[in-house]
Amino acid sequence: MKKMMIVGLTLVAGLSLAACSSEQSSQNELEKIKEKGTIVVATSPDYAPFEFQTLVDGKNKIVGADILLAKKFADELGVKLEVSPMNFDNVLNSVQSGKADIAIAGLSYSEDRAKVFDFTNVYNSADNVLLVKSDTVNDYAKNADLASKKLAVQKGTIQEVYANENLTDSSVISLTVLGEAINELKNGKVDAILLDAAVAEGYAAQNPDLAVSTMTFEEAQNDGKVVAMPKDSPELKEALDKIIKEVVDAGAYDSYLEEVSKYTVVE
Ligand code: ARG
Numbered sequence: 001m002k003k004m005m006i007v008g009l010t011l012v013a014g015l016s017l018a019a020c021s022s023e024q025s026s027q028n029e030l031e032k033i034k035e036k037g038t039i040v041v042a043t044s045p046d047y048a049p050f051e052f053q054t055l056v057d058g059k060n061k062i063v064g065a066d067i068l069l070a071k072k073f074a075d076e077l078g079v080k081l082e083v084s085p086m087n088f089d090n091v092l093n094s095v096q097s098g099k100a101d102i103a104i105a106g107l108s109y110s111e112d113r114a115k116v117f118d119f120t121n122v123y124n125s126a127d128n129v130l131l132v133k134s135d136t137v138n139d140y141a142k143n144a145d146l147a148s149k150k151l152a153v154q155k156g157t158i159q160e161v162y163a164n165e166n167l168t169d170s171s172v173i174s175l176t177v178l179g180e181a182i183n184e185l186k187n188g189k190v191d192a193i194l195l196d197a198a199v200a201e202g203y204a205a206q207n208p209d210l211a212v213s214t215m216t217f218e219e220a221q222n223d224g225k226v227v228a229m230p231k232d233s234p235e236l237k238e239a240l241d242k243i244i245k246e247v248v249d250a251g252a253y254d255s256y257l258e259e260v261s262k263y264t265v266v267e
Contacts, residue, residue, distance in 0.1 A: 029233040033101050038080045041070045042100035044088035046178040048202050050106035054263035063263050065256035066104040069123065069247065076243045087176050089156030092117065095228050103228040106196055108158050118233045120240045122224030124253055127197040128159055130213040131185065131204065140192065140213040146170045149191040152181040159194040162217065179267040185210065
């Protein structure tokens, strides 16, 4: 009798727990954002022109083409935008843990990441290049030229994964903030940085002592820049993809890139 009661109670407890959790998860990611009235966007503002800090009226402000895209999302969904800055190696974690709703951080699509996250369709291309000192730019044409060189990559990036897998003859140095890597390159502590083309070109344009090598990384190329969401967010993905389609069809992301070129980067 006693045993039966315990079994019965456990069953009831189990059932009500199940009811509770299904009630909590009955709201999809899109509905959650709309109900909160805010979309929290994780980013790492050390990647001009995508996201970076500038000074506006003496105060640091996060700007960039990705931030304009985030604003477009917020406007179209009818919610407020909250930009949550952090180091790049925390950006995806914060989506996974639910601290942020989405991540927009110059993120490249990768199959490994797609096992853990949902991604929108591509909103911009993503090519990897090597940034070096101008006076060494002709030394780099193929992977073998990086042998025994010190190569910096940003922690948590696909460039880090690529370098660790494919450039095993180089000494790969992972740095948390991209600005650190730039400083190390400028003062000769590293020989090269592997990073996204648009970012490298920006640094080369601003710093006569830096240049982008002609070296290409075919195997490291990927399908482009995407926005990350928690796994299994079909409604959110549909809503964001619709906005991305409008943005891409209108060439608006290119206008965003153009628009933010007026800001000076502060590290
Ligand atoms: N595209 C690379 C990746 O997805 C690097 C992105 C770095 N982004 C940044 N905001 N620092 O891994």
